[in-house]
Structure formats: structure tokens, C-alpha cells
Amino acid sequence: MVASVVGAAGAVPPEFVAGFPEILADVSASCRTLSRSEREGRRVLGEQAADAGYGLRDLTAVHLAAARRAWATLPGVTGARDTAELRKTGTAVLAALEAGIAALSEGHERAQRHAVRRAEAARRAFVDDLLYGRSDPGRIAEQAEGFGLRLADRHVVAVAAPPDGETYDEAHPLLRRVERELAGRFGDHDALIAPKDGRLVCVAPTTQQHTLDAFVTLCSVHRVAVSRPHSGAVGVVRSYEEALSALDLAARLGLGAKVLSAADLLVFPVLLRDRAAMADLITSVLGPLEHARGGAEPLLATISAYAEAGYVNAEAARRLDLSVRALSYRLERIAALTGFDPDDSLQRYTLETAALGARLLGWPTSPV
Template sequence: MGAAAAVPPEFVAGFPEILADISVSCRALSRGERESRRALGEQAADAGYGLRDLTAVHLAAARRAWASLPGVMGARDASELRRTGAAVLAALEAGIVALGEGHERAQRHAVQRAEAARRAFVDDLLYGRTDPGRIAEQAEGFGLRLADRHVVAVAEPPDGESYDQAHPLLRRVERELAGRFGDHDALIAPKDGRLVCVAPTSQQPVLDAFVKLASSHRVAVSRPHSGAVGVVRSYEEALSALDLAERLGLAASVLSSADLLVFPVLLRDRAAMADLVKTVLGPLEHARGGAEPLLATITAYAAAGYVNAEAARRLDLSVRALSYRLERIATLTGFDLDDSLQRYTLETAALGARLLDWPVTPL
């Protein structure tokens, strides 16, 4: 009774009168009466009253009204009383169902409004579209304190998939992080088909757990930066790392922006990089089969730590065939992979070729 009494009487308005009329006519609840209950259920939800309390107060009102209902008082025999009772109970059931529908409708709208506000905040946070002071104020409502240093991790989905609010991975990540760490200050949200985690550096275990859960395809992790502007910078770093991984064909499932800092440096002067590629690797285009097999050989040789057997395994070649390719590279380019300085020049040119998509794209 205490919980039901907490619901104001206006949310039960008209219901005893409806039951009184139905006890006489034995009719069903009308469409308008059901809609009025839905509207009251929606209003009660917006006012913060739970469905359990709302149901309880209606049941209590029906119980109090039962003995004084005209149809009950005027019943001539048991069969007429049973018919009246059945009609009243059916109306009570339909009314409770309508209340629940309205209450759920209000909750769905509230969730939709909250999700829209969250999406707008994530857009403003990651793209820096609003005043840093205002975004910092909004961030506190989402558990972020932007005065701290934050890291941004961006998870890319497998081909053909897109991460959104309904994707199972988002639910799994949220559930497992909450289960392991309880309340935490990390923000997890889908953005442009990817999954983004903004986490303070003080909560490295949360970030590590996100990376592990979301690395089924590829995750890029930024360097730490401070403030709202720092979050934007971190997000851009993570996106840049994913883009570089795609262009370079990197196999790693977890990428660190700090490990890839050399590539923006290489691309800063695109004309100089194109000149390096053309000068050093251009002669490879005259090889039988074109430049691509020999370019792949330089890349695999470097990735294997310049160990012939490992490089041959990666290229699915015999060691003898690999040695032949290395000789052709030295002959055509004039650069010897056994010389440390010349090897560095060849490797840098090979990286530049991949960044510029050469030789597919002419320089």
C-alpha cells in the first residue's frame, strides 16, 4: 500500500467511474478509454513513477470500488454477479495492459532522446564542433573529466560489418567492462561504423580490456593528450593509424599511433617522397614481371629482419629464388641490401611506394 499511495490520484483519474459503468453494461473497455490509460501511463513514466507502483494503485482503486459498484450491488443472483465480475476484471486487465503500453512508450522515447543526446555529444567531442568549455561541462554527465589526459582507441569492424548501437560487440564490451570494473570513466560509443573508446590514462586496465575485446579485426590506439582538444587530436591519430594500416597492408590487429609516427613524417613532403621512390625504385619496372614482386621482396626481407630463410618463407619462395631476387634488386637499382645505409634507403623508398600506391598509381 505504501508504494501505491505514493502515486498521485490524478494518475488513476476516471478509472473507478469506468469500472462502475462497465459493471452495469458488462461492455468491454472502449478504444478511447484504453488510450486514456496509455496517456496516463506515459505521463506517469515521464513523472518518474514506476509501472509496478502505477499498477498497484489501479488495483487498489478497483478493490476499494468493488463492493460499491452498481452492477455488483444490483446483482440478483450468483450468475449475474459472475457476469459482472468477469466484465469488470476484463476491463481491469485491459486498463492495466494499456497503462503498461503507455509507460513503455514513454520509456522508449526517453531512451531515444538519451541516445540522440549521446550521439550529438560524441560528435561534438570527437570533431571539436563546440566550445571546449561547454563540451567539458557536458562530458561530466557522461562520466568524462576532460581535464585529465585521455587516450582514444578506435576498433574497425571486419569487412562487411558496421558497428552501431545494436551491434552485439557493443553490448558485450559494455557488459564485460561493467562486470570487471564497475563504474568507470571510459566512454564507449559507435561512430561512423567503428567502435570508439575514450579512456583516461589513469584507467589503463579499462582501455586494455576494450582493446582485447574489440581486436577481432583491428584496433588503433592514440597517444595520450589533455583536454577536449586533446580528445579530438587522439581520435584523429587513431583514425590515421587505421588508414595507414590499410594502405600499408599491416597485419597487426592492434596498432599504436606512437609506433607509426614515422609515416606522417615521410608523407609531409609528398613530392620529395615521390622523387625518392622514382629515383631508387623506378628501375624495378624494367624487371620481368614488373616492379611489384621485387618491391614485395624488399618489404618481406625487412620484415623478416634481413634473415634469408624467414623472408623466403614469408614470400613462399626457396632461399635460392630469394637470393636471385635480391641480386636483381641490387643490379637494377644499384643499391645493395647487404649495405646498412643502402638498405635503409631501399626500405624507406619501399615504404614510400606503399604509401603512394606505386607502381599501381604512376608517380
């Protein structure tokens, strides 16, 4: 019986070497190569060993040990009449050993690839269920523990949007870089990193803010949105939706920030909650701007830039690439057409709110 070999994966049972000494004995007698069925048999054993949790190094070691022990008793060795015959036998046995180990490696690697694909499929299914709230919360919580998440804790969700023309998936270099960096810096962590619908998602407990910060830094090449913290499986869904909403608002408002906080954008869902009222505000306050020379868009941009500059004329003029005199003329036209003065503290708020609503609804390009 072939003895077990103890390695990093533990003792490899003799059944994973079954028949190999006999194959070598036959090869030594005839100096033939391994047959197709013999190579396939080794591949199958390699797959079975991988599925049983035994490493390739240990599997290789037990086959080499079996060959070493069998060498002195092989028929081609004991029956060799001279050095030339012994050399021929040794060459054939070594070639068979090489082919057998190569077949074992192929089977082992094939099983590992299948395991990786199964794990990725399970991961994708879990991420879908988690982020869309499609499954029973108790079942999701149980599954989450296998991915390092304890859903009873409070979590934050960060969503990274790819640059135009790209999508983030399992093969994207950024995902590999993020996983490598986080593992190297923090070792085992409880954050879940996964691609979803072309974006990259990080679900992290609030106790691991450093992990979340590192993810945001690594992914802020284009734009990242960070939700508020919420508890439980339902809270993760809510956080994910908040982050997606922040990305959508940033795109519609033309925001230039690389990192967006959902908490900073809470006013916009409020503005959009009553779309009819917002449409009425836009048409009532800003509608007269469409009669201006050049249309409403230059004056609408002026209202937004003036607000973003803190109502400082010089800074607003710089942002619009205008002279201060030209800016003043535009502000006068806005006041004359709308009846709302941008330099009046109350009236400017009405103008700014209407301008934000216009950007959210795409006015004046799209009718409201």
C-alpha cells in the first residue's frame, strides 16, 4: 500500500495514487508512453483531489514518493541487462512520471476553475439578493455571514461609477487592484466588494470606516457616491439606492465632485417629490427667460454660477468666463424678465431653487 504524504493540505489518502505504481511497472517493461485513458485517469484523480481539498503540491509529492519507492522493484529496472537498457527504462519511466503529473495538474486546475466559477456565480446571486432585497431577510442574513457581513450592524454602501465607455466586472483591473490593496493594508476585513450593473459596490460596516475610505480613494478616478449608514438587510438596500440616486443626481446636475455624499444631496429628492409643483415653479419663475436674446440657457447658467460662487460677482464672472460688467448686465436682465432680483436674499432663494429644479428636469431642453 502507498503511504500517505503529509503536506500543507494534510495527508493525501492512498486512493489518489491508486494504480500509478502499476502503470510505471508496465511502462518500465515496455518503454511505452502513457495511454490516453491513463492520462485521463490521472486528470480525474486530480479533479477529485482538488474537490476533496488536497493541494497540488501534496498530490505531486505523493506521486513522486510512490515512484521513488517503486523504482528498485520495477521489472524494467530489475531485468535490465546493461547500462543502455537501464538508461532506456529510466527515460521511459521519467517521461511517464512527467506525463502523469502533468495530467494530475490539469485535472486539479480544472476543478479549481470550476470552483471559482461556482463561487463567483453564488457571489453574484447573493449580491443581487442583498442589494435588491429579493430574498427573505433571515435567509439573506445567514448567507451574508459566509461573505463576512453581519447585517445586524449598521452599514454604508459606496458605489463607484466607471468612466464613460467602461464597465466594471469581475475581470476589470480596478476590482483586482482594490481587493489586493485592501487585503494588503487591512488583512481580513468585513467589507463586501463586488461589481454590479457595470459599477463597483462596497458594503462596509460603520466600524470599518478606514476600509470604506480606502475604497473611495482607490475608485475616485471617475466618481464615487457614499450613502448614509443604515441597519439590517433592508438598510443595505436603502443605502445602495441612496448611493445610486446620488450618482444620478450628480449626472443630471453636472456636479464636478469626484466623491459624493448622499447626506449632502438630501434636498434634491425633496425638490422632486412633488414634480408638478416643481414644474409650476420653473415655468412661473424662469419661463420668461426663454424670451431673452440667446434663449434661457445662458441666463439659467448665470443663476447657477452666481449661487455656487456665494453671490460674489467677481467669482461668478470668473466661473462663467465673463467680465464683471457682463455679469452685472445678465443679472439685471434676469431681474427684469423674471421679476426676481438675484441680489435680494429672499428672491434669490426662489431663483436658485427654480434653477436647481430646471437642471434636475432638464429644462429648457426638455419641457416640464
